[in-house]
Amino acid sequence: MSKKITTIGEIMMRLTTSGHERFVQSDSYQVTFGGAEANVAISLAQFGMSTSHVTAFPDHDLGKKATAYLRQMRVDTDFVYYYEGRMGLYFLENGSMQRSSRIIYDRFDSAFSNFDGKDIPWETVFEGVDWFHWTGITPAISQNAADMLLRALQIADKKGIKISGDINYRRNLWQYGKSPLDIMPELIRYCDVIVGDNTDFENCMDIQANDWIDACYQAQKDFPKIKYITKTKRKSISASHNQLKGILWNGSEVLNSKTYDITHIVDRVGGGDAYIAGLIYGFLHLEEQEALEFATASSVLKHSIPGDANLVKVEEVMDLVHDKNVGKLLR
DSSP, X not given: OOOEEEEEOOOEEEEEXXXXXXXXXXXXXXXXXXXXXXXXXXXXXXXXXXXXXXXEEESSHXXXXXXXXXXXXXXXXXXXXXXXXXXXXXXXXXXXXXXXXEEEEEOTXXXXXXXXXXXXXXXXXXXXXXXXXXXXXXXXXXXXXXXXXXXXXXXXXXXXXXXXXXXXXXXXXXXXXOOHHHHHHHHHTTOXXXXXXXXXXXXXXXXXXXXXXXXXXXXXXXXXXXXXXXEEEEEEEETTEEEEEEEEEOSSOEEEOOOEEEESOSOOTXXXXXXXXXXXXXXXXXXXHHHHHHHHHHHHHHTTSSSSSOOOOHHHHHHHHTTOSTTOOOO
C-alpha cells in the first residue's frame, strides 16, 4: 500500500530568463511554478507515493493554472484554497561557468500570506497520512501562516504522524514583527526529522555550537522528539559544476553519503527539496545508510532537470545509487 505524505506551503509562479540570459537582456520568460514544500510533494508523487498539498492561491486564472500544475504532477489538490491577495512571483536568472545564478522575489501580499486557514478540516487532511513535511519559509511569511502551521503540527503530532521540518532560515522573509526565535522553537519541537546547519540552529533554535555535530546533540537535548538531523554539503566550483554529498546524524553517529561530482548543471533550484523528498522516501522504505544514499542521488538528478521539481522515478535514483545506466541512451 502506498504511503501518504502531506505538505503545506506557498507556491509561487516562477519566471526564468531564456537560456542563460541576464535579467537586463531577456525579453521572454519561461513560466512554471515552484515552492519548497510543494516540490517535495511532487518529487514523492513521482516516486509513487500518495501526496497532497495544503496552500492558497488567488481566485483567478493564474491560481487555477497553479492548481492544474499540481494535479498534472499527481499531487492531490483537495486542500487548495482560494483567497484574497496576489500570486507570489519569483524571477530566476540561471548562471553559467563562474557567473552565479540570481533570484528576485516578489511575494508581498500573496494569497497564502493572507490566508488564516481557520476553515481547514485538519482531521480530514491528515486522515491516513504517514508523514507531514513543512519548512521554515511558511512561518516566516506571516503570522497567519505561522499560526496555521502550528495548528497543523499539533494535530499531526496528536495523530502520531511522522513530521519533518526543513528549518530553511531566510533572514529577509521575517518582516511582520516577529523574529524566528519567537516562532520557530515551538514548531520544531514537534519534529522527528529536521534539516539544518549551524546558521539555522543559531537563528531558529538559539543554539551556538563549535561544530555541526555538537549542535545536533544540543538540538536533541533541547528538542527531545528529534531523531534525525540532516544536511547536504555542497562545494560550488562554478555555477555549472558542484560537488555534493548528504550527511545524516542519527542520534549517536554521523553517516555520510558518497560524494558526487555534478558537471554541466541544468538547474540547481529545488535540489534541497529533492534531497529531503528522497530522504522521506528512504525512511519509509529503506535502512538509514540506504535512505541517505537515495536522498543524495535524488538531489543529484534534480540538477539535470529544468524547473523547481524533481521529475525522476525510484528506478532512476536506484540506478544512480548503484552506478547503473548512468548517462546511457535507454531504449
